[in-house]
Amino acid sequence: MSGDHALEAVEIIAGYVPDLPILHGVSAHVDAGEVVSMIGPNGAGKSTLVKAIAGLVQISSGTVRLDGRDITGIVAHKLPADGVGYVPQIGNVFATLTIHENLIMGGAPLSKSAALERIEEIYEMYPTLKDKRHDKAGVLSGGQRQILAVARALLTRPRLMLLDEPTAGLSPMAAGAFFDLVRGLAEGGAAVLMVEQNAKAALRVSDRGYVLAEGQNRLEGFAAELLANEEIGEIFLGLRRGAAKPEASV
Amino acid sequence: MILQHIADGILSGAIVSLGAIGLSFTMKLLRFANFSHSELLTWGAYGALVFLAFFASFGGFFDRTIGPFSFGVALLLAMICASVVTSIIALVLHRFVFERLSRTAGHMTMVFASFGVALVLRHLVVLIWGSDPIYYSNALQFAILLPGNVRVMPDQVFLLGLTIIVVIALHLFMTRSRTGIAMRGVAENPDLARVSGVNVDRIITWVWIIGASGAAMGGVLYGMTVQLRPELGFSLILPLFAAAILGGAGSLYGAVLGGLIVGLSENLSVMIIPTTYKPAVPFLLILAILYFRPDGIFGERSR
Amino acid sequence: MIGLVSYLVFFLILSLIFGVAVLGLNLQWGFTGLFNAGVAGFTAIGAYTMAILTGPSRDAVFGGFELPFVAGLVGAMIASGISAVIVGLATLKLRHEYLAVATFGIAVTIQLVCLNWEYLTGGTLGLIGIPNPSKAWAEGPLAQNALYLLVVLVVVGLTFAALERIVKSPWGRMLKAIREDEIAASSLGKSPERVRLEAFVLGCMIMGLSGALYVSFIGYVSPWDFLPILTFQIWTMLIVGGSANNRGALLGALIVWGVWTTSGFVISRIVPSEIQAQGGAMQAVLIGFILVVTLLVRPRGLIGEELYVSRHARS
Numbered sequence: 001m002s003g004d005h006a007l008e009a010v011e012i013i014a015g016y017v018p019d020l021p022i023l024h025g026v027s028a029h030v031d032a033g034e035v036v037s038m039i040g041p042n043g044a045g046k047s048t049l050v051k052a053i054a055g056l057v058q059i060s061s062g063t064v065r066l067d068g069r070d071i072t073g074i075v076a077h078k079l080p081a082d083g084v085g086y087v088p089q090i091g092n093v094f095a096t097l098t099i100h101e102n103l104i105m106g107g108a109p110l111s112k113s114a115a116l117e118r119i120e121e122i123y124e125m126y127p128t129l130k131d132k133r134h135d136k137a138g139v140l141s142g143g144q145r146q147i148l149a150v151a152r153a154l155l156t157r158p159r160l161m162l163l164d165e166p167t168a169g170l171s172p173m174a175a176g177a178f179f180d181l182v183r184g185l186a187e188g189g190a191a192v193l194m195v196e197q198n199a200k201a202a203l204r205v206s207d208r209g210y211v212l213a214e215g216q217n218r219l220e221g222f223a224a225e226l227l228a229n230e231e232i233g234e235i236f237l238g239l240r241r242g243a244a245k246p247e248a249s250v
Numbered sequence: 251m252i253l254q255h256i257a258d259g260i261l262s263g264a265i266v267s268l269g270a271i272g273l274s275f276t277m278k279l280l281r282f283a284n285f286s287h288s289e290l291l292t293w294g295a296y297g298a299l300v301f302l303a304f305f306a307s308f309g310g311f312f313d314r315t316i317g318p319f320s321f322g323v324a325l326l327l328a329m330i331c332a333s334v335v336t337s338i339i340a341l342v343l344h345r346f347v348f349e350r351l352s353r354t355a356g357h358m359t360m361v362f363a364s365f366g367v368a369l370v371l372r373h374l375v376v377l378i379w380g381s382d383p384i385y386y387s388n389a390l391q392f393a394i395l396l397p398g399n400v401r402v403m404p405d406q407v408f409l410l411g412l413t414i415i416v417v418i419a420l421h422l423f424m425t426r427s428r429t430g431i432a433m434r435g436v437a438e439n440p441d442l443a444r445v446s447g448v449n450v451d452r453i454i455t456w457v458w459i460i461g462a463s464g465a466a467m468g469g470v471l472y473g474m475t476v477q478l479r480p481e482l483g484f485s486l487i488l489p490l491f492a493a494a495i496l497g498g499a500g501s502l503y504g505a506v507l508g509g510l511i512v513g514l515s516e517n518l519s520v521m522i523i524p525t526t527y528k529p530a531v532p533f534l535l536i537l538a539i540l541y542f543r544p545d546g547i548f549g550e551r552s553r
Numbered sequence: 554m555i556g557l558v559s560y561l562v563f564f565l566i567l568s569l570i571f572g573v574a575v576l577g578l579n580l581q582w583g584f585t586g587l588f589n590a591g592v593a594g595f596t597a598i599g600a601y602t603m604a605i606l607t608g609p610s611r612d613a614v615f616g617g618f619e620l621p622f623v624a625g626l627v628g629a630m631i632a633s634g635i636s637a638v639i640v641g642l643a644t645l646k647l648r649h650e651y652l653a654v655a656t657f658g659i660a661v662t663i664q665l666v667c668l669n670w671e672y673l674t675g676g677t678l679g680l681i682g683i684p685n686p687s688k689a690w691a692e693g694p695l696a697q698n699a700l701y702l703l704v705v706l707v708v709v710g711l712t713f714a715a716l717e718r719i720v721k722s723p724w725g726r727m728l729k730a731i732r733e734d735e736i737a738a739s740s741l742g743k744s745p746e747r748v749r750l751e752a753f754v755l756g757c758m759i760m761g762l763s764g765a766l767y768v769s770f771i772g773y774v775s776p777w778d779f780l781p782i783l784t785f786q787i788w789t790m791l792i793v794g795g796s797a798n799n800r801g802a803l804l805g806a807l808i809v810w811g812v813w814t815t816s817g818f819v820i821s822r823i824v825p826s827e828i829q830a831q832g833g834a835m836q837a838v839l840i841g842f843i844l845v846v847t848l849l850v851r852p853r854g855l856i857g858e859e860l861y862v863s864r865h866a867r868s
Binding site for chain 1: 428431432434435438439441442443444445446447448449450
Binding site for chain 3: 277281282283285347350351354355357358359361362363365366367368369370372373374376377380381484487488491495524526527529530532533536537540541
């Protein structure tokens with residue numbers, strides 16, 4: 001690799017409806033082996049950004065590069081094969097399918113034998129999933145669901161993992177366990193971009209962070225710096241009024 | 251008497267089940283009520299008529315009837331060919347009408363379009379084949395007397411047997427093959443399927459092929475056990491919708507079970523209401539199920 | 554020349570009668586977003602009520618009250634309205650897709666009742682001898698038809714004017730608000746469910762009016778006049794003309810009925826008589842084709858909604 005970032009998003013303008021962008025030129029980058037948090041008040045456009053990178057929201061202007069290669073506008077279902085894994089915030093497992101079938105869904109871009117081989121590896125990494133392989137995903141606990149959601153995205157060995165509020169609704173213990181898993185992903189060489197509502201907890205496990213507000217970059221820096229930065233509180237508090245409008249990023 | 255109604259109900263329910271499978275999945279995946287789906291049964295039935303003449307022209311082995319049945323190998327081959335043709339019709343309609351509208355307009359526009367498509371499909375059948383009833387075969391059949399004084403025709407036994415085989419085959423497809431699993435996944439959550447790397451358009455193609463083939467088989471079985479007429483499918487619109495809505499959109503077993511319930515209720519209803527009002531029974535079923543679940547089954551999308 | 558004029562009068566009467574039903578549907582779908590796939594059923598109720606109220610008395614069949622024309626029209630609207638209240642209470646909570654299926658089922662059921670409840674409807678034979686008021690006032694078919702056209706024009710004019718006022722009233726703006734966003738509309742104070750029901754009932758009453766005008770003109774009513782294809786024709790008229798625009802609704806009725814009769818005429822001339830039955834099928838294919846092509850090429854119809862960019866058109 002030639003010094004390119006694993007993920008580089010440049011001046012992204014995107015939204016759900018044409019002419020009504022939610023992101024007004026957001027930029028960010030993530031390197032391999034790094035966990036980066038995207039934080040900000042409600043309606044800042046964090047979720048929209050990861051959805052745009054994952055191909056679910058139309059990008060009207062700007063560029064997304066993966067290891068230097070332009071992937072802007074590639075249809076969503078081709079991105080996993082290119083190395084992008086994405087775990088949405090809600091509905092991130094197929095509740096009516098078994099765990100095994102969920103993993104098979106994640107292996108769609110692979111050949112059948114490669115997918116089955118990879119599923120065995122996943123089972124070794126997460127033995128709880130193996131024990132419940134024939135259960136419907138709908139019966140899993142919140143923490144187990146998140147693990148399955150990530151495992152499903154891991155099938156294609158993504159170089160970039162996008163996590164949208166992965167710990168929302170988890171108990172502190174389950175959230176802690178999940179953050180360990182996230183660190184593990186980065187240590188395995190993946191670039192992780194994580195949207196989090198719980199800014200402090202997220203920054204504690206992150207290398208760097210970005211603060212978004214109203215669809216624009218507001219701050220960025222090393223996680224430790226951001227944790228110490230008092231401006232963050234102001235951004236969150238100061239924009240509370242503005243945040244009364246519906247959370248567009250969900 | 252009641253046993254005969256039950257037997258008849260299961261048999262007509264089996265045809266409804268075959269037709270409702272496709273309707274149920276297109277309702278779930280494309281999120282519109284397709285009023286033209288039932289015309290695919292008509293086209294399957296009449297399509298088979300053409301291929302039947304073709305295969306029967308080989309004579310001998312092809313033309314001979316099998317055992318107690320009224321048909322021979324020719325009709326079985328014709329049914330397969332009719333499924334292919336019906337699938338092609340469905341895919342052409344999808345490509346040039348429904349898919350286009352789903353991108354440029356709303357779901358309701360697709361419903362209007364399905365009105366128009368239904369008109370065209372149904373009346374093309376009248377134009378091509380006329381409006382008089384047609385039969386595949388004049389061969390005589392002897393009813394089989396079952397315990398309880400229930401009479402069934404050998405062809406009806408075949409109808410039930412084939413339906414069971416199709417449902418088992420579809421069950422295996424939906425649980426064992428990756429395409430089948432993906433179909434269920436897309437039905438539950440299309441966006442999650444997309445980001446998992448599933449090509450949703452390819453899955454929708456499969457849904458049309460399976461739905462149209464099921465409809466074609468249902469149509470052929472209807473033609474075999476009742477008769478062919480241009481309103482064959484049209485008269486099944488409400489039973490098909492009732493089955494799909496009862497069973498829950500996007501569910502194979504739901505559609506099959508729904509079809510059986512519709513067939514049984516229709517046939518048992520004649521014990522309490524005049525036969526002439528039988529066609530209203532599926533509608534009453536629809537009202538009843540929707541009364542208890544006003545959002546219908548679209549409402550249960552697990553986000 | 555006389556032949557052409559009398560044909561034109563005949564044509565205008567029928568297309569304007571359809572136009573009335575299209576206006577009713579436009580109130581429901583165009584302005585309120587209610588998908589009524591049972592238009593034929595509500596038209597049938599109006600038609601049969603008219604026949605029962607104004608028709609001659611006969612043995613073994615209910616009705617034949619020989620009431621005046623206007624009483625028949627009012628009665629038809631009331632009967633359609635009452636049935637719409639019942640249907641609406643049972644179905645209006647449903648989502649679009651299911652409302653379409655349910656109302657389609659209602660039309661099928663109403664047709665079954667028309668076909669089978671002989672005491673009320675005369676069964677398959679229908680009811681004959683329904684008086685046409687113009688016959689009492691004019692001599693000769695052309696004069697009578699011209700007079701009836703005048704009657705129809707007055708009814709259309711009144712309906713049109715009333716609907717135009719209604720949709721511009723606060724209640725009419727409420728309809729559009731419901732169509733666009735039910736949750737937001739409920740915050741405006743009025744219960745959307747109530748307003749939806751009112752719009753549905755009013756629309757169905759107008760459809761009943763159309764059915765009543767039809768039987769008085771034709772002189773008889775039979776279940777075969779209210780097949781589901783009538784629903785599809787009226788929908789095509791609305792879509793072709795442009796929904797949410799009352800002018801579009803009337804224009805669509807004229808154009809689609811024009812295409813229907815012209816194609817019927819042409820087919821009757823060029824198609825050999827032994828396959829005339831197929832001629833009707835050709836007309837239906839044409840109408841279906843026009844509907845689909847309009848949706849693909851000009852989804853807003855010839856004259857769509859004015860001064861209002863609708864999210865509804867693409868929701």
